[in-house]
Amino acid sequence: METVIPVHLPQHPYQISICPGGLRQIGLLMAERAALTPGQRVLVVANPNVFRYYGDAVAAALTQAGFSVFDCLLPAGERYKTLKSVQKIYDAALAHRLERGSAIVALGGGVIGDMAGFAAATWLRGIPVVQVPTSLLAMVDAAIGGKTGVNHPQGKNLIGAFHQPRLVLIDPETLQTLPKREFRAAIAEVIKYGVIWDVELFEQLEAAPRLDQLRSLSPELLLEILVRSCRAKAEVVGKDEREAGLRAILNYGHTIGHAIEALTHYRVFNHGEAVGLGMLAVGELAVELGYWSRECADRQANLIQKAHLPNRIPPQLNPDQVIESLQADKKVQSGHVRFVFPTGIGAVKLVDQVPSDAIARALRKLQVS
């Protein structure tokens, strides 16, 4: 049972394949769908944990399809998403003589996907990359759309490139090994797609008895979540590859989320948790400024609570620091922070001029309980 979602980019169209057991067919899929030539070299980039689970299966499937397989293991965690880690991929690329027709396979979560994608974007000025996300967050977000990059010591994702994958292969079976906290964090992004794009997805999440762990989801709901989230991302990216306009709506909750992540040194919240907090903050802001109804904001808050995601900002986090940090965010346009405000369920609007004191009030609301 495979579901294929096309990403319609005129320069480099590709497919998202959602396929239980798909890891074991990766070699064939790469030859057939990604226009890669068996005989070529493939560098599998992963962290040691993920590689222990899936490395052998992937390497075997690639070897069987005729590829020459090498691997490059990098330490796990957002704080290793640095140029230094990318340099290790470059060293492996050189050692294993990757050529322009060789490929990098990014096997893992968003951190690995971003770094392996950036290395592929910049090795020999660009070699093919196949994204094989093994976390729910990477499946529904990072693996699709070609954003790659690493963090600067003073800001997330400041260094990067657009580099579309040749193929995104999603094997839901890999989610069995996903830690619960990672699962919940991803649900924040799924809720985001509901708010910004897909009211039916939002309602399906509302109808689910629980959202806090994978095994409490029915297989049908999990598939719906994957397919609808990937489709939302693919549709938005297909209309705006380079974030000239529409694609900015995917940043709903992210601008404040990034600031919260950075100010807590990426140690308190993971990405999805921070995005959840950002969505709550922006939701409050949108209500205060008259863009969104209190009822919609409460429905969003209920879903976030149902996913057991954090819904309070640590009291020691100073809202003024958050606002200052927003200024350094790369979405800043001429000094103004651009916000994505929901205007309904499945509908949003970009707003440029948001008063700092309103932002501070919204943040403070999330500090008192």
Added chain:
Amino acid sequence: METVIPVHLPQHPYQISICPGGLRQIGLLMAERAALTPGQRVLVVANPNVFRYYGDAVAAALTQAGFSVFDCLLPAGERYKTLKSVQKIYDAALAHRLERGSAIVALGGGVIGDMAGFAAATWLRGIPVVQVPTSLLAMVDAAIGGKTGVNHPQGKNLIGAFHQPRLVLIDPETLQTLPKREFRAAIAEVIKYGVIWDVELFEQLEAAPRLDQLRSLSPELLLEILVRSCRAKAEVVGKDEREAGLRAILNYGHTIGHAIEALTHYRVFNHGEAVGLGMLAVGELAVELGYWSRECADRQANLIQKAHLPNRIPPQLNPDQVIESLQADKKVQSGHVRFVFPTGIGAVKLVDQVPSDAIARALRKLQVS
């Protein structure tokens, strides 16, 4: 007196402006031709030598046109073309809060252009860059076509990205401060355009009384050299932005040239000198394998000699090492080195299967005098 050469790229067309005194108009040109908005931030990247000569004029012209100007100075020399130097540009970009509408101005030779271009390609996943080449080599080659990048400790230009400039501004007056050795090295690339693309340029070079220093060229010949070289590069790039086919002809002499540069640790020959040697070697190879006439190869050798470019490879350089180094070059396709062979003056052919022993013989010919 301005000559404008268009670069016809459907996604991002731009102009090469060859304009004596153009540095003093850079602000206006950037606003008018590069679609950059006065009021925005501009980071001028240069080395201290070039900045001492032209920094003030450029900063004044940008300020006068309404831009906010900052600078980032990097040490001069190919051996500083590293990720470490690029990180300094990132730090400056962060310190001066470059946004997506901000621009980087690459003021200098090819090293600065490549690094500043790569930083622009990868900061916030791509911000505008304006190339202002101040060396003849950068004017006729590196500044045009969007190739950016840095060296890996074990190979030249292995890390990089395609990132087209918004504008290339060539002010021939900056050549007055160019060291003689740099001038000669650039003439190697000019001769290359004659061999691969423009027989009239080749014949004009043959007709010149001298080619070894700038002041022995007539102003008319200098302009012809600039215009015809830039046009050749623009035409080739316009037909093949990403080096899928035709653009490979620009690498004539470069594959062996890169190997010679690398094996002499970038200390014996500069880029142009190494390319000159590469052209001589490939010329011999093309004659031996029956692609080129002895007469054409001698005409090329005469021009290289007239430019006082090196025409002998150091005896301690082992041809076998050169051949091994070719294997690590990024133009390698499935283990085969691709050569650009001249077939006349102004005409070339790509050849994939070249016997190693023939390469070694051609190199040895250049070692004995």
